[in-house]
Amino acid sequence: MSHLLEINNLSVKFHIFGGTVQAVRGISLNLNKGETLAIVGESGSGKSVTSKAIMGLIPSPPGEIATGDILFEGNDLVKYSKKQLQKIRGKEISMIFQDPMTALNPTMKIGKQIMEGLIKHQGMTKHDAKKRAIELLQLVGIPNPEKRVDEYPHQFSGGMRQRVVIAIALACNPKILIADEPTTALDVTIQAQILDLMRDLQKKTGTAIILITHDLGVVANLAQRVAVMYGGKIVETGTLDEIFYNPKHPYTWGLLSSMPKLHAKTDKLLAIPGTPPDLSNPPKGCPFAPRCPYAMKVCTDHMPEYTEMSSTQRTACWLLDERAPKVEPPATIGVGGSNND
Amino acid sequence: MGRYILKRVGYMLVTFYVVITLTFLSMKMLPGTPFKFANRLTPEQLNQLKHYYGLDQPIPVQYLHYLWNMLHGDLGGSFQYGMQPVTEFLLQRFPISMELGIESMIFGTVLGIVLGIISGIYRGKFLDWGTVTLTVLFISIPSFIFAAILQYFFSVKIQLFPVIGWDSPMTHVLPVISIGVGVMASIARFMRTEMVEVLNQDYIVTAQAKGLSTVAVIYKHAIRNAMIPIVTVIGPMTAAVVTGSLVIENIFAIPGIGSQFIDAIVTNDYPMIMGTTELYAALFIVTILIVDILYGVIDPRIRVSGGKSS
Numbered sequence: 130m131s132h133l134l135e136i137n138n139l140s141v142k143f144h145i146f147g148g149t150v151q152a153v154r155g156i157s158l159n160l161n162k163g164e165t166l167a168i169v170g171e172s173g174s175g176k177s178v179t180s181k182a183i184m185g186l187i188p189s190p191p192g193e194i195a196t197g198d199i200l201f202e203g204n205d206l207v208k209y210s211k212k213q214l215q216k217i218r219g220k221e222i223s224m225i226f227q228d229p230m231t232a233l234n235p236t237m238k239i240g241k242q243i244m245e246g247l248i249k250h251q252g253m254t255k256h257d258a259k260k261r262a263i264e265l266l267q268l269v270g271i272p273n274p275e276k277r278v279d280e281y282p283h284q285f286s287g288g289m290r291q292r293v294v295i296a297i298a299l300a301c302n303p304k305i306l307i308a309d310e311p312t313t314a315l316d317v318t319i320q321a322q323i324l325d326l327m328r329d330l331q332k333k334t335g336t337a338i339i340l341i342t343h344d345l346g347v348v349a350n351l352a353q354r355v356a357v358m359y360g361g362k363i364v365e366t367g368t369l370d371e372i373f374y375n376p377k378h379p380y381t382w383g384l385l386s387s388m389p390k391l392h393a394k395t396d397k398l399l400a401i402p403g404t405p406p407d408l409s410n411p412p413k414g415c416p417f418a419p420r421c422p423y424a425m426k427v428c429t430d431h432m433p434e435y436t437e438m439s440s441t442q443r444t445a446c447w448l449l450d451e452r453a454p455k456v457e458p459p460a461t462i463g464v465g466g467s468n469n470d
Numbered sequence: 471m472g473r474y475i476l477k478r479v480g481y482m483l484v485t486f487y488v489v490i491t492l493t494f495l496s497m498k499m500l501p502g503t504p505f506k507f508a509n510r511l512t513p514e515q516l517n518q519l520k521h522y523y524g525l526d527q528p529i530p531v532q533y534l535h536y537l538w539n540m541l542h543g544d545l546g547g548s549f550q551y552g553m554q555p556v557t558e559f560l561l562q563r564f565p566i567s568m569e570l571g572i573e574s575m576i577f578g579t580v581l582g583i584v585l586g587i588i589s590g591i592y593r594g595k596f597l598d599w600g601t602v603t604l605t606v607l608f609i610s611i612p613s614f615i616f617a618a619i620l621q622y623f624f625s626v627k628i629q630l631f632p633v634i635g636w637d638s639p640m641t642h643v644l645p646v647i648s649i650g651v652g653v654m655a656s657i658a659r660f661m662r663t664e665m666v667e668v669l670n671q672d673y674i675v676t677a678q679a680k681g682l683s684t685v686a687v688i689y690k691h692a693i694r695n696a697m698i699p700i701v702t703v704i705g706p707m708t709a710a711v712v713t714g715s716l717v718i719e720n721i722f723a724i725p726g727i728g729s730q731f732i733d734a735i736v737t738n739d740y741p742m743i744m745g746t747t748e749l750y751a752a753l754f755i756v757t758i759l760i761v762d763i764l765y766g767v768i769d770p771r772i773r774v775s776g777g778k779s780s
Contacts, residue, residue: 186678211684219681226679231672236694236770245690246680281770297680 131203132159133337134183134305139197141178141187148409152178154361155196160305165331165338167348167369169384170358173405176341179358180307183339184224185214201305220250223298227310229290233282239266239293240278246300265296268333270326288319292326302334309341324350345388349373354441357381360406360416362432367442376458377436377444380417385462399461415447423448423456478762482755489751490744494536497743498529504549504738523549536744545748546741550733556745559730564749566636567719567726571712573646578653578711579704585654586661587693593666601658608655617648617721634723645722649715653707660703664696671695698769705761709754 141153153175160166168176181187183199199206226232234242243265244258266274269292282290298306312320331338340351348355355372357365365378376382383401403420406412418428428447436449448456505519520526547553589601625633635641669692677691716728727746734742766772
C-alpha cells in the first residue's frame with residue numbers, strides 16, 4: 130500500500146560559521162491518510178527541522194537537504210522547484226505553529242490572513258473567500274465570527290489566536306497538517322481545548338496530522354503512531370500502545386519516566402541525566418550512548434540497526450541484539466498517571 | 471481619538487509657550503544692540519532709538535508686551551527692514567524653505583525605503599554590501615561638501631544644472647539631492663534593520679507556509695510591519711530638514727527662511743529672531759503630532775490603545 134507521505138533516508142545539514150550541523154541524520158518515516166503520527170523528542174533532536182523539510186521551508190543557505198527524498202503522493206518534494214512547492218504549501222500540506230502570539234501578522238485583519246490562501250489556491254473571489262473565512266472561524270470555535278473576521282490579532286487571546294492559526298492551516302482542506310508544538314505556548318486549560326478541537330476537526334476533515342511535540346500527554350491524547358527522535362535519528366517507532374506499554378529503547382524509557390505522574394509517591398521529577406549530543410560533531414555510534422545507563426562498548430562505536438519488534442514497532446538499540454544482556458525497563462515508566470486527559 | 475488629539479494640542483501649546491519664553495530671555499542676553507553704529511551715537515540718540523523700538527522698558531514689560539501682541543497676531547516689525555512686519559517676511563520666505571525641505575524628504579524617503587528593503591531582503595549578498603557602503607558614505611559626508619561637489623561636476627563641468635538660484639525646476643535638482651542623500655542614507659539603514667528583523671518573525675513563516683509567493687510575502691507581510699518604526703523617524707527628520715537647510719540655502723543662494731534666520735541673529739533683529747524661532751518650533755511640534763496620529767493609522771495596536779471611539 131502506498132503511503133500519503135513517505136520520507137526515505139532524509140538528512141538535513143546546516144552549514145554555519147565554524148562547521149556543519151547535521152540536524153537530521155537519515156530518517157525514514159511514513160504517514161497514512163487520516164492518521165496522526167507523533168514525532169517526539171527533546172529540544173534539538175531534529176523534529177522541527179524534519180517538519181520544515183517537509184514544508185520545503187529549510188532556509189537555504191545555510192540549510193540543505195543533503196540526502197533522501199520526501200514522497201508526497203509519490204512525488205518527490207525535495208526535487209520540487211520553489212514555484213511547485215508554493216502550490217503544495219497551504220493547499221496540500223499546511224502547518225500550525227508553536228507560538229500563536231507571534232505567528233499572526235499584527236497589522237493584518239484576521240479575515241484577510243485566512244483569505245490569502247483561499248484566494249491563492251482556490252481562486253476564490255474576495256467575497257467568497259470572506260464567507261469561507263467566517264465559516265472557518267465558526268468551525269474552529271470562535272464566537273461571533275462575522276464581527277471577529279474584521280479584527281486584528283491583538284484583539285484575540287492566545288488560545289483564540291491558536292484557533293485562528295488552525296483555521297488558516299485548514300482553509301484549503303489540506304491532506305496533511307503539520308502541528309509543530311501546537312499547545313506548548315498555551316495555558317494548560319486552553320491546551321486541552323485546542324487538542325479537542327484538533328481531534329474533532331480531524332474527524333470532520335480526514336486530514337492526516339504530523340504532531341511534533343515533547344509532551345507525551347499531548348501524544349497520548351491525539352496520536353495513533355509515535356516516532357521517537359534523538360540526536361537527529363529516529364530511535365524507536367511504533368503504535369501508541371507499543372510505545373507507551375511496551376517500549377524497548379532506553380531513551381523512550383527515560384522519556385516515559387520523566388513524565389510527571391499524578392499519583393507518584395515522591396514529589397521529585399525524574400530527569401534523564403546528561404545533555405543531548407552536539408550535532409556539529411555527531412557521535413559515531415548510538416547518539417544516546419553517553420546518557421544511557423545500559424550503554425555497552427559497542428554502543429559508542431556503532432549505530433545499531435533497527436530491530437523489528439512487530440509489524441509496526443521498530444527499535445534501534447544494541448540491547449535487542451541476541452548477544453546483549455537482558456535488561457528490564459525501569460518500574461518508573463508505568464503510565465499510571467494521567468496527563469492532559 | 472478626539473480627546474487624545476485635544477490633550478496633545480494642549481501639551482503642544484505649553485511646549486510652544488516654553489520655547490517662546492526661553493528664546494525671548496536668551497535673546498535678551500545676547501551681547502550688542504540692534505543698531506549698526508551704536509558706538510558712534512551719543513547716549514541721547516541711543517536712548518531715543520531705544521525708546522522708539524520700545525527697548526527702554528524693563529525686560530518683563532517687554533516680554534508681556536510681546537506676548538500680548540502675539541496673541542493678536544502681531545509679531546512686531548523687523549528692526550533691519552524699517553519695521554516691515556515680520557509675518558510678511560515669514561509668509562514670503564517660508565514657503566520656499568518648505569518646498570526645498572519637502573522635496574528633499576520625498577526624494578530621500580522614497581529612495582531610502584526602497585534601498586533599505588532591497589538591502590534587507592538580500593542581506594549579506596552583494597547588493598546589501600553595496601547599499602551599506604553607499605549609505606555609510608552618504609551619512610559621513612556633510613551636505614555642504616556634497617553640494618560643492620555636485621555644483622562642480624554638474625554645473626561647472628557639464629553645465630547641466632544652474633549653479634545657484636531657486637526658480638525653474640532645474641534649479642531645484644542639486645539642492646534637493648544635496649539634502650536628500652543624507653536623508654536617504656539614514657532611512658535606508660533604518661529600513662534595512664527593520665526589514666531584517668521583520669523577515670525573521672514567525673508570521674513571515676506563516677505566510678510562506680500558506681504558499682504565498684516570495685513577492686507577496688514581502689509586499690503584504692514584511693514591508694508594512696517594517697514601515698511602522700520608520701514613520702517615527704520621518705516626522706522629526708522632516709522638521710529637521712525643513713528647518714535645518716540653512717547651509718544649503720546659503721550655498722545655492724536660495725531665498726528661504728534659513729538665511730533670514732542667520733541674518734537676524736547676527737544683527738540682533740529681535741522680532742525677526744523671535745518670529746523665525748516660533749515658526750521652526752511650531753513646525754516641529756505639529757509634525758510630531760501628525761506622526762503620532764499617522765502611527766495609529768499604520769499600526770492597529772496603537773489605534774485601540776489610543777481610545778478610538780468608533
